[in-house]
Each structure stands twice: as structure tokens, then as C-alpha cells.
Amino acid sequence: MISCPKCSEVGSIMKAGYVRNKQRYVCKDCNYFFTLANPESPVPGKKARRHQTTIIDIARSIGVSNSTVSRALHGHADISPETRQAVLNMASQMDYQPNQLAYNLVKSRTNTIGMIVPEFHNPFFPNVIIGAHHVLTEAGYNLTIMQSNESYPVEVSNTKAMLANRIDGLLISLTQETNNFDHLKVFEKRGIPLILFNRVCDHVEVPKVVVNDFDASFSAVEHLILNGYERIAHLGGPLTLLVSRERLRGYRAAMEKHGKSIEENMIIQGMFSQQKARIYGKYLLELENRPDAIFAVNDSAAIEIMLLAMEKGIRIPEELGVVGFSDNPESAYIGPGLTTVRQPTLEMGTTTAEWILQMVDSETEIAMPTQKILKTELVVRGSSNRIRDI
Amino acid sequence: MISCPKCSEVGSIMKAGYVRNKQRYVCKDCNYFFTLANPESPVPGKKARRHQTTIIDIARSIGVSNSTVSRALHGHADISPETRQAVLNMASQMDYQPNQLAYNLVKSRTNTIGMIVPEFHNPFFPNVIIGAHHVLTEAGYNLTIMQSNESYPVEVSNTKAMLANRIDGLLISLTQETNNFDHLKVFEKRGIPLILFNRVCDHVEVPKVVVNDFDASFSAVEHLILNGYERIAHLGGPLTLLVSRERLRGYRAAMEKHGKSIEENMIIQGMFSQQKARIYGKYLLELENRPDAIFAVNDSAAIEIMLLAMEKGIRIPEELGVVGFSDNPESAYIGPGLTTVRQPTLEMGTTTAEWILQMVDSETEIAMPTQKILKTELVVRGSSNRIRDI
DNA sequence: TTGTAGGCGTTATCAC
């Protein structure tokens, strides 16, 4: 009796054609298609590691030494055109694929840049990746990406893995819970190029690429004020992040400049999460004397607030102004449109990539920028635009 | 005179504090912060490759052999607790980091799964990555991601890089222009586990993970028909992709089942791109006898069509029904809401990951599923829902 | 122009 390798169901197995001359089955229950193992498996336990053709194989088959082959393959000078051709021919004939592992071991460089990002839920980091990927690929580098999932332990283990894999340089954006930075100092100590981007910290002296969070936040809040909003709340991110602190600072500065009193219970700093955004949003909108505008740390939170407001019948922008941060795709389409701060994500990717290449390629220490502040842009949409109503 | 390393500007350099005891400068022009190189760089050209502490260093410092150290580090049996402790202590004291490269070379496995995706613009692949990443990390594997950028040559070079880096298994989703599959057959020949997902092809006999494109497409179109739409157009993807062909097939089947005549000039197959979607959408909406509904191959295209319709004053869903595919975040918020097919992206990630682990971990051939068809779900929103109007 | 030999950092197989 055949049982499904996935759900172990026995009754629902049906034949489903052939593949590689073997009967194919499908489990009607869980949709699995599968074939059966060969009963006569060769010498079980003794894994027959199939031999990959190496440089030595090529050498032997055309009667030269391995160093000659090596030189031919790398187009070194001082090698006769005939031998080079012979080697090249034989290489492709034998389907030779260089073993990057061995190469890396002896050269002790991997031609690979590592990148650690905290999350993949928002389009922000994918976009940064697009930018960095483009530059690195052009330069002949690989990009290997890891995801810390907003977890400090995972971030530490990621950096260890990067170290162990001997990446040539690392681009990292910290998790929202990272407040110990020893795992980054290791890179400094080892002389491995490191760049922080977006989610940076002060505790380590390496180049950083950020956006002008303070200015962006300032003008976002000022924009609300200029639209006649008086009692503006701030739904901020975790204060472990410099990003959050800067945005908070911008908020305060704008409020002060315009002589608005800040009610401290209208400032909430919390972790990034849909759930939290909803909880805090609810709190704010149910305050006895609720705010007439909310500046949120990101678009997800802002949208959550808009949805809440709609549920409660609070009109946007008449009764409540909302501004977000990031310009997610959905922000253009929700309700009256969400006013938000557009971030130069692609540029952040290309900039970090260009810098890390500079650092990696330079034999000796060179003039290295220590910080780049990219410019954001306030995208005004309906959620905050009530100038016409005043 | 100091010039900015980025923009070469000379006049706009200002001092900006200190970093690592060196004067820091900022270029007011382009926002670069930088420090200057040390003039007394040590023996230029002779890169002082700093020695990483190896297993041998540890061995020497406590007077044992390297094999003993190796064994202690890996918790092998047959080693006295004292030596083990001594080794472990010394290792952390000397800040030892194992060289994964060397390890990989001798074990000829890398504990790394590769993944090649065609694009990062839609949230689809990032979500698949989230799923796969989760499973692989749990299992102690690394995930290294590459992006082919919808380019066949890049895809080929990506697979080569994966091969050279000796990944233990590969997950791949093809580009829209891939129609030669030799680069995949290499994996079969070498016995390297390979799984195709989402963008699959028939030309290679490996496990595949897809969604029920035919059924999804069928019910999307049937849904339109049941809402009283008569002349339904299909804006499809490139026919190189099985995905596109399946969706087209579903469209035709639904139309036929309900006795609707298919007008061939209302079927357009094209590459995925915002621009193309706009061009084709314009064509369709400006046809003399324009369709009363459009089923698009993805949400980006569908949204482009909705925007076009709005520009033209065509009312949705009254005069035009629209259905997309993928359920992007913005689809919930645009206009009356976009009816679309939700894909189980996370599950696609976890499934492929689980399978590749099975394939990688098994010493001998095992019962391997050959195909899994994940179920989609039609999310009905305002863009197609005019039953109440009929 | 080509070959020889040593080394990159580990693990594994023997001996002892």
C-alpha cells in the first residue's frame, strides 16, 4: 500500500502518469504529486559523491600541469595561445565549473557582499535591495541577503554567519530591539568593511546612510499645522532606533516653532506592528479630547488609523488629519489618499553599494565618507489637505 | 585644499567634529561626511592581511594538536572534559571564528540554499522569501537570494554563480523571457536538488510548486460572467510562461462554458510592465466596441486599467468590470476595491523550503513529490461586483 | 612558457 509522503494518507493515492520512466502518483487529499524511491539504492550509507571535474582533470587530459591550466583559465599572460586554447576547449568539453569555495579559501575573499535587513513586510527593504543589487551585480559582486526578522538574537547569528562565510563587506539595517552593538564591533576589529543604513546607531564608527528623518518629520508636522490642525499626536517607533528618535525630535521642533503645546499623552512610541498600531490608534481616537491630527511613524500605522477613523465615522481630513512615512503603494489609493514622506529607497541601495565597493576595493585606507543623508519628499494627498476648507 | 570625495567640490567643505580621533569633514554641497586618509599608510601595495586566529593557533597556544582542537570544538566524543574546556576557553579568548569556507571545502556542502527570483517590484516574491526563510533558518540553513531581473542572461549567470558557490540546493522562479533550459539541466546532471516554483516550465523533471492558475483564472472569469459581464477581455502575461498559458486557458474555458464568444482581438499577451499595461489597457478601452470587463494577469495591470478608466470617466463596476491577480496591498484600497486572486505566497515559500530540505538531507533517493498545486482564493471587491445593479 | 611544491583552514582516517 502506498502512502502519501506529505500527509501519510493511504486511501487517496492515484496514479498520475510517468516521470523519468517511473510511475507518478498524486494524493487527492493534499495535492501532492510524487514518485517512489528506487528499491535498489546503491550501497546505502555510502554516498556516491559524484566527481566534479577539477583543474587537475583538465591538466591530465591534455598533459600539462595544473598551474598551466589555472593560468590559462584566468587569462594570465605568459602562456602560449595554443595551450590556452587547448585548455579552454577541454574545460568546456569536460563541463568544468570552477570551485568558488576553493578559490575563496586561497584568496581569502569571496566577491560577495552581505546584507542584513530586519523585515520584508514593507516594500522599503526590497527596494533598497533592488538598488544595491544593481550596483553590485554591475561590479561583478554577489549580494547575499539575510533577514533578522526584527530579532536581536537572529541579527547576531546572521552577522556570525556572514563572518564565517567571509563576505567581503556587510550592509546592515538594525532590528528595532538591537541595543547592544558588540556584534558590529567585531567587523571594525577585523577590518571588514561595514556600512549601516536606515536603521543606524551611534555606537559604532562606520559609514552610515540615512534619510533626513528630522527634516522630513519637521515638514510633515509643519504641513499639518499649516493646514490648520492644532492638536497633533505622534505615533512613533521604538526609541531604540535613531530613526524614531529623529522623527520625534522633528515633531517636537515643528510644534515648538509654531507655538503649539505638546500633550505628552499624545505621543506614543512603540514597536512596529500592525497590531500595536491598531491598539495605539484606538487609544488616541478614544481620548476624551482626541487629537485632530496624527503623524505616524510609517504608512502601515497611518493606514490602520485611517481605517479606524472610518469605522468610527470620523471624517478625514475634515475632523482628522493623517500623515504617514514611506509612501507604500497602497497609500496612494486608500480613502482620500495618504499624505506621506517618500523615501529614496533605490538611492539608499545604490549609495550603500557604491560605498561598500569603494571600501572593499581599496587596498589602503582612503578618504571615506562617514555619513550620507538622503533627501525625502513630502507627498501631499487628501488625508491632510483641508486648506480649502478653512 | 580638501576636496569632497564624492562631488570633488572644494569650496563647500566644512569641519564637522571628530571621529576616531580624526578630523571629520562635511561637504555642504552633496551632504557627504568624510574623513581623510592616513598619509602614513603602512607599506603601500603590500596589503597587511591581518591574521585570523585559526584552529592551529589555538592548538599551539595550549599545546595540543589541531585535530584535538577540531574535535573539542565540535563536541565530538572521545575527548577529556579538561582539554575540551581548555580549548573552548582559548577559542573564545582568542576570538576564534571558524572559517566556513574551509569547512565547506572539505565537506563539500555549504548548508546554504539558493533562491533566484525574477523581480522584487511586487510583494509576491518578498513574501515567498519570508516563508522560505523561516523554514530554512529553523533548519539551520542559510538562504542566499539572487535576482535575475527578468533577464535570461542574468538568470544563467546567477545559476552559474550558485553552482560555483556550491549551494546545496536551488529554488528558482524563471524570468519571463527564459525559453532555454540548459542551465537548469546542469543541476539535474550534477545531482543538485532543484525546485521550480511559480514560474515553472515543463522542460525539466524536478519538483514544482505552483498555484492552480487554471482554476483561479476560470473562477475569476466566471465570477465576471455571473455578474452580468458579456464581452470580457484578457490582458495576459507573456506566453513563454506556463503561468500565463494556464491563465489564458482558464479564461477560455470559462467563456466557453458559459457560451460567450471570444473575440481574439480582446486577448492580449504581453510582458509584465507598468508601461505595457498602460498601452494595452488604452488599446482595449479605446476599441470601437470596447469590452465591458477585463481580466488582467496581475494587479499592477489591473490597477493601471482602473486608473485609465477613471481618467476616461468610465464607471467601475457599472460600465467596466476589472479583476486582477495577486492581491497586492494597494488592491484593497484603490477605487471601489479591486477584485483579485489571492495567492498563498507564504505557503509557497514554506513548501518549497520544506521540499528542498527533504531532498538535500536525504542520502539516498526518496519518495519525492513532483508537483504541488497550492490553492488560491478569489477576493471579491467593488471593481467587479454589480450583481445588485442587475 | 611551463612545472614543482607549498599553502589556504578544516575534517577524517589512521595509528599510537
Add this chain to the structure above:
DNA sequence: GTGATAACGCCTACAA
């Protein structure tokens, strides 16, 4: 229990 020593696949002085 522990220690030589041979792989793993490749590069590169140095020799020839």
C-alpha cells in the same frame, strides 16, 4: 584520548 597526515580544489612564488 590524542596526534600525524592526507585530503578538499585552487593559486602562486620560485625553479627550470
